[in-house]
Amino acid sequence: MEIELFSIFYMIGMAIAVVGGGIRVWNWISSFPISESYKVITDIVKSAFSTFFSKKICYIIKGLFLGIFTKAKLRSSNISNGFFKVAFIIAYLLLIIAYHIKVENIPQLKSFPIYISFFIAPFADFYFLSKTSIESFTIADAFFGFIHDFFALIIISYLLFMIYKRVIRRVHLKINFEDIFCDAIIILWFVSKLMAETSTIIAFNIHSSIAKYWFFSYALSTMLKNLNLPWLTLYHILWNISGLFLGVLIASIPFTKLWHIIVGPIQILRRYSIGEKPIVISFGKKLSKPFDLRKLLETESFEVKIGIKTIKDMSWRQRISLEPCIRCGRCQDSCPAYAAGRELSPMEVVLNLNSSLKLIFISDILNFMAHVAKWLNFKNYISSLSEKSEKLLLLNGKLKDETVWSCTTCGACVAICPVDISNFEPLIERRRFLVTEGKLDSIKMDILKNLIEKSNPYGMPISDRDLWMKNLSVKTLKENPNPEYLYWVGCSSSYDKRNQNIAKSMVNILNKAGVNFVVLGLEERCCGDTLRRMGDEGRFQELALANIEVLKSYNVKKIITHCPHCYNTLKNEYKEFGGDFEVIHHSEFLLNLLKMGKIKLIKVIEEETLYHDPCYLGRYNGIYDAPRILLQMISNLKVKEFEKHHVNSFCCGGGGGNVWYEVPEKEKMSVLRIKEAEKIGVNLISVACPYCITMLEDALKTKGLEGKIKIKDIAETLSEVIGE
Amino acid sequence: MKIVVCAKYALDVAELKISSGKPVLEGARRKVSDIDKNAVEAAISIKEKYGGIIKVLCFGPISAKEGLKELLAMGADEAYLIEDPSEGMLDTAATVEALALAIQKMDGFDLILCGEATIDGYTSQVGPRLAERLKVPQITYVRSIKIDGNNVIAERDLEDVYQTVKVPMPLLITVTREINTPRIPNLMAILKASKKPITIWKIEDLGLSKDKLEQISSLHTLSLEGFTVERKRIIIKDKPVDEAVQELISYLLKEKVLGV
Amino acid sequence: MGLEGNYKGIMVYSEDIDTLFELISKSRELANQIQTDVSAILLGDRIEIIPNELAAYGVDKVYMVENPQLKGLIAEACAESISIIINRVKPEALFIGATKRGKELAPKIAEKLKTGCVSECVSLDIDKAKRDFIMKRIIFGGKVVSTHTIVKRPIIATIPPRIFEKKRIEGRAAQVIKIDLEIPSSKFEILEVKNKVVSGKKIEEASIVICGGRGLKQKEDFKLLDELANVLKGQVGCTRPIAADRGWFTEWIGLSGKKIKPNLYITVGISGAIQHVAGVRGAKVIVSINKDPEAPIFSESDYGIVGDLYKVIPALIEHLKKIK
Numbered sequence A: 001m002e003i004e005l006f007s008i009f010y011m012i013g014m015a016i017a018v019v020g021g022g023i024r025v026w027n028w029i030s031s032f033p034i035s036e037s038y039k040v041i042t043d044i045v046k047s048a049f050s051t052f053f054s055k056k057i058c059y060i061i062k063g064l065f066l067g068i069f070t071k072a073k074l075r076s077s078n079i080s081n082g083f084f085k086v087a088f089i090i091a092y093l094l095l096i097i098a099y100h101i102k103v104e105n106i107p108q109l110k111s112f113p114i115y116i117s118f119f120i121a122p123f124a125d126f127y128f129l130s131k132t133s134i135e136s137f138t139i140a141d142a143f144f145g146f147i148h149d150f151f152a153l154i155i156i157s158y159l160l161f162m163i164y165k166r167v168i169r170r171v172h173l174k175i176n177f178e179d180i181f182c183d184a185i186i187i188l189w190f191v192s193k194l195m196a197e198t199s200t201i202i203a204f205n206i207h208s209s210i211a212k213y214w215f216f217s218y219a220l221s222t223m224l225k226n227l228n229l230p231w232l233t234l235y236h237i238l239w240n241i242s243g244l245f246l247g248v249l250i251a252s253i254p255f256t257k258l259w260h261i262i263v264g265p266i267q268i269l270r271r272y273s274i275g276e277k278p279i280v281i282s283f284g285k286k287l288s289k290p291f292d293l294r295k296l297l298e299t300e301s302f303e304v305k306i307g308i309k310t311i312k313d314m315s316w317r318q319r320i321s322l323e324p325c326i327r328c329g330r331c332q333d334s335c336p337a338y339a340a341g342r343e344l345s346p347m348e349v350v351l352n353l354n355s356s357l358k359l360i361f362i363s364d365i366l367n368f369m370a371h372v373a374k375w376l377n378f379k380n381y382i383s384s385l386s387e388k389s390e391k392l393l394l395l396n397g398k399l400k401d402e403t404v405w406s407c408t409t410c411g412a413c414v415a416i417c418p419v420d421i422s423n424f425e426p427l428i429e430r431r432r433f434l435v436t437e438g439k440l441d442s443i444k445m446d447i448l449k450n451l452i453e454k455s456n457p458y459g460m461p462i463s464d465r466d467l468w469m470k471n472l473s474v475k476t477l478k479e480n481p482n483p484e485y486l487y488w489v490g491c492s493s494s495y496d497k498r499n500q501n502i503a504k505s506m507v508n509i510l511n512k513a514g515v516n517f518v519v520l521g522l523e524e525r526c527c528g529d530t531l532r533r534m535g536d537e538g539r540f541q542e543l544a545l546a547n548i549e550v551l552k553s554y555n556v557k558k559i560i561t562h563c564p565h566c567y568n569t570l571k572n573e574y575k576e577f578g579g580d581f582e583v584i585h586h587s588e589f590l591l592n593l594l595k596m597g598k599i600k601l602i603k604v605i606e607e608e609t610l611y612h613d614p615c616y617l618g619r620y621n622g623i624y625d626a627p628r629i630l631l632q633m634i635s636n637l638k639v640k641e642f643e644k645h646h647v648n649s650f651c652c653g654g655g656g657g658n659v660w661y662e663v664p665e666k667e668k669m670s671v672l673r674i675k676e677a678e679k680i681g682v683n684l685i686s687v688a689c690p691y692c693i694t695m696l697e698d699a700l701k702t703k704g705l706e707g708k709i710k711i712k713d714i715a716e717t718l719s720e721v722i723g724e
Numbered sequence B: 001m002k003i004v005v006c007a008k009y010a011l012d013v014a015e016l017k018i019s020s021g022k023p024v025l026e027g028a029r030r031k032v033s034d035i036d037k038n039a040v041e042a043a044i045s046i047k048e049k050y051g052g053i054i055k056v057l058c059f060g061p062i063s064a065k066e067g068l069k070e071l072l073a074m075g076a077d078e079a080y081l082i083e084d085p086s087e088g089m090l091d092t093a094a095t096v097e098a099l100a101l102a103i104q105k106m107d108g109f110d111l112i113l114c115g116e117a118t119i120d121g122y123t124s125q126v127g128p129r130l131a132e133r134l135k136v137p138q139i140t141y142v143r144s145i146k147i148d149g150n151n152v153i154a155e156r157d158l159e160d161v162y163q164t165v166k167v168p169m170p171l172l173i174t175v176t177r178e179i180n181t182p183r184i185p186n187l188m189a190i191l192k193a194s195k196k197p198i199t200i201w202k203i204e205d206l207g208l209s210k211d212k213l214e215q216i217s218s219l220h221t222l223s224l225e226g227f228t229v230e231r232k233r234i235i236i237k238d239k240p241v242d243e244a245v246q247e248l249i250s251y252l253l254k255e256k257v258l259g260v
Numbered sequence C: 001m002g003l004e005g006n007y008k009g010i011m012v013y014s015e016d017i018d019t020l021f022e023l024i025s026k027s028r029e030l031a032n033q034i035q036t037d038v039s040a041i042l043l044g045d046r047i048e049i050i051p052n053e054l055a056a057y058g059v060d061k062v063y064m065v066e067n068p069q070l071k072g073l074i075a076e077a078c079a080e081s082i083s084i085i086i087n088r089v090k091p092e093a094l095f096i097g098a099t100k101r102g103k104e105l106a107p108k109i110a111e112k113l114k115t116g117c118v119s120e121c122v123s124l125d126i127d128k129a130k131r132d133f134i135m136k137r138i139i140f141g142g143k144v145v146s147t148h149t150i151v152k153r154p155i156i157a158t159i160p161p162r163i164f165e166k167k168r169i170e171g172r173a174a175q176v177i178k179i180d181l182e183i184p185s186s187k188f189e190i191l192e193v194k195n196k197v198v199s200g201k202k203i204e205e206a207s208i209v210i211c212g213g214r215g216l217k218q219k220e221d222f223k224l225l226d227e228l229a230n231v232l233k234g235q236v237g238c239t240r241p242i243a244a245d246r247g248w249f250t251e252w253i254g255l256s257g258k259k260i261k262p263n264l265y266i267t268v269g270i271s272g273a274i275q276h277v278a279g280v281r282g283a284k285v286i287v288s289i290n291k292d293p294e295a296p297i298f299s300e301s302d303y304g305i306v307g308d309l310y311k312v313i314p315a316l317i318e319h320l321k322k323i324k
């Protein structure tokens, strides 16, 4: 008894999937030269192979589970999600293993190439169940049957839970048809399959010693077998129906979010193959480097494409990396900009770009038609076709300027995304485009101008940069050419009267501890963080190279800085431009001084404090503990946690250049953060970043909480307890 | 349309250092005078709307090439630098003589654009003098420009009124800061522009000589007296309100800032 | 040169009558030192000023040109008229009021006469021995005072309003000389003249700005600032919290708002955060009123009053009204 239509449905589904998948792959590689496209594909394949045949596979599997679990852990409500997902993947893998043990005995299946097993394993039970006789029954059958039903139940309950969340609890404001469709088609497939199994057990009167391993269908069959139904006919109908559902499911993979089943693993493979760490601890996210200024100057060819005007301006890597999105909405939930009511949802960004990505194929067809028209000399059509083809790819409508400038690059979205999507990377790319085109409002223009002309965002004179250290005992490199450490002050603490106090506290502590340190004084310039995040890559590199040159000319080896933005730039980004320094954040440095007994704590602070994790210190660089331990070491100071802390920390609103301009929003990010603190009820918020001070103090004013809550850098607090 | 923009590579006064009562002019930072960038921007928007070619012209030190590169990067098509033999000691009459001869050396113009004044000297003289020297009408303090056939329709910002005027080309316009926000050329554009040639003329190329210019230049500078412009920080406290206010008003009267 | 001997007397011109009085008074003082005459020029299509009014400030001669071409005081026509008069009268110095119109006129005349011109002098002296005029002006963004002399005649200088005082001298009369001139008709056509409404003016263009901060407790209190602005003919602005947090206005002054460079900037109840101060660095004189003597704004100010703004501002308005 063969199941006639089943395989036809399956084949049709596969065929559609292959064509659809082909189109999607086309979208990745279109407009890259053949050689490059070839490289793209071989790169992926190679890295896939090399990982399979190396120890890396263990890391990958570990990373996969760790990723899914720890990411789920970021939000307690998602634990169920993570659990389901892990159970799903484990069950799936077990299923495949069992399948491989068993497939030897089934000639029909044996003829399939081995990698197809990934696709057939879940429905092979049809063969296993109906073709297995008591004589040939092995433990593998039992194993397979058990895992199979277990797997089916997990999926069904998981998806029902998802539908409940989407339709009844309405986690995302809008119900999305695609989501429901994907959930429903899988549920239907599995339900029909379980029913078909049940009918098989009854119709062929399969011995309970075998059937009982298909425990769910078996249980059903014992309940239903006394019903007088045409079981044999039902057997045919149900299997074919399940085949139909499967066909539809397979066919829809390239056209729906189910695509992540394919690209998710590629994403992870790719990340591993280029040596990026899983994002769990710190994601060390680097921005792409569209060019290297030194090379350009050398070759004197300045024709480089910067930023994304059209979707095709994205590199293949960037294109692929967007695709696995499953619309889970976690990025949106964790995005402070979204919470503040800004015109930005990291999920929408990814989805919009994905929808643009799909247009590449259509645009290429139009373009092809334009060529044909040209060839046939249909003059009327040529320009309109190629115009349309170009228009389709523009990103104007997909990435609104307001959205692009709303992001603080805090990285909360990237850290939580289960498939490792860099939601904000395209926003920076778009900024690069806007900067290249000069499409900025006057305020942002002024900031860039200030940075270019005065090497600081405020537009203060270069010659005022060392005013903060008047009357302090600080030496510059010129005065002390052989220091152990260079203390990098940064723009904010050089010019902002409020934040100069951090630098002054640092100087006090370092001097007390007898550290041999210097500052650059007038030779210091902005590190370039703002320029880079605001999209002026060229100016950033110019500044970075100039800074590196100065640092190298003095043979600087070790740099201390209290600004996480300077820290991240000097430590992680200067490397790419030949600046390899040992960069130490003051939280770690000061903690070390304390531990080594170089500074004595002579005062107590009767206070409770919250520690706010700066994005560029925590998420970007994984420094969570040092500042906390430092605070805990201060007598009587009780350190509490925000509701959102560590990798979950909620941005103050200052990163990504946002501290210099205004973004329309319903409620300031900083105010949201302060509200959290207000609820917990502390009088002191400790931070380790000058921008956080600026933003949070601003929020205090907005909320009228000045005097009730203080914001202090850890260095300021420490300086107070070691005395003047 | 042929547009000439005159731009000065001026002292960056914000960075100017004063040392024992004298400005340190040697090695002082320079930049293209801000308002001249507004003029270049205005020229670019005219070009974008009505087409044309933009030439920027500078009378200044050879280092002004840096500034001209920036203007080329903004969108100017050609750059001309007349090397100043005198290290900035000539007056506006001599500057204008050189500029005028250089402009006459070019193949005509429809529009000359200048900034209303430069950030360092702030004389506001070059525009009107140049118009007079070239015998073309001038429209000063312009905050918006429209081209209507062969006429320029411009809105001028005078003390008490905005005046809209219509003048046929060729003519000279001086613009105010408010006319636009100059674009910031990105680094790539600057690097690319660095490959565009800058025509450098010696004054001899214009039929001038140092002596001749010095003769034209009748304004002599006797001294430059620098003082550090920190805020004065005169804070009146612990005084009855009326007394404090009167004291403040007397200071402000001395400063002559209480209204025109 | 060499012609100096032929050039005698000081001549003044300004279309702004008060400035003209000031120039005459100052010129009188200088003329007395070198025993020479002061003459003034009046231009227009219809002149309403009574020449003898000018005499009261010390003018000896008044040259009057009434000509339809001088309607609207177009620079070309004015420059033409003045240079013709100068060529006839040959004064050794010409002082022009440095209003915007004056500033575009002076260099034109200088170019016509091929002589030097000093813009916006803040001090005028005479070296009696050499009969040279010594002029000072402020350059380089206020950091440098430069001292000049001009070796040709006539020397030309523009002088901003309110630099010198006008002083009435009783019992003088002036000779009025009407001059008829051929002034070529101008291609310069004035299409429209709009009055600047002070309140509608862009804050970037205002020469006096009064800025309120969080020291003002309610929106109504900004009426105080409006009143002050009225007296001073200035504009009112605010800090970001006032606009962005409280929503009383839509614009603010500062790094993330409007950047301004007024002559006089008065802060009222503003603490002086760098984001604010960075937007007003170009202001010539900054005056602050704040009740907190420790407020950072004071170190960014030229003058300050430590006190309650609700007492200081009304007093300020009252006293300013008196002197106006």
Ligand SMILES: Cc1cc2nc3c(=O)[nH]c(=O)nc-3n(C[C@H](O)[C@H](O)[C@H](O)COP(=O)(O)OP(=O)(O)OC[C@H]3O[C@@H](n4cnc5c(N)ncnc54)[C@H](O)[C@@H]3O)c2cc1C
Residues within 6 Å of the ligand: A658, A659, A660, A661, A694, A695, A698, A701, C212, C213, C214, C215, C216, C238, C239, C240, C241, C242, C252, C253, C254, C255, C256, C257, C258, C268, C269, C270, C271, C272, C273, C274, C275, C276, C279, C289, C290, C291, C292, C295, C307, C308, C309, C310
């Ligand atoms: C990203 C960002 C961008 C910003 N951009 C800008 C910007 O462009 N412009 C801007 O202005 N701000 C900006 N800010 C805000 C800035 O940091 C300050 O918070 C703000 O300027 C403070 O405004 P304020 O001086 O009015 O209020 P406060 O700092 O609260 O000062 C009020 C002052 O009034 C005084 N006062 C109170 N009552 C009286 C009284 N009765 N009489 C006299 N004095 C009194 C107090 O002593 C106090 O000094 C920005 C902030 C951020 C975070």
Ligand code: SF4
Residues within 6 Å of the ligand: A331, A334, A335, A336, A337, A338, A344, A345, A346, A406, A407, A408, A409, A410, A411, A412, A413, A414, A423, A424, A651
């Ligand atoms: S980086 Fe932060 S602000 Fe930007 S999209 Fe992601 S979560 Fe939102």
Ligand code: SF4
Residues within 6 Å of the ligand: A324, A325, A326, A327, A328, A329, A330, A331, A332, A346, A347, A350, A413, A416, A417, A418, A419, A420, A421, A423
């Ligand atoms: S980008 Fe990542 S976190 Fe955001 S919806 Fe897509 S899969 Fe979820």
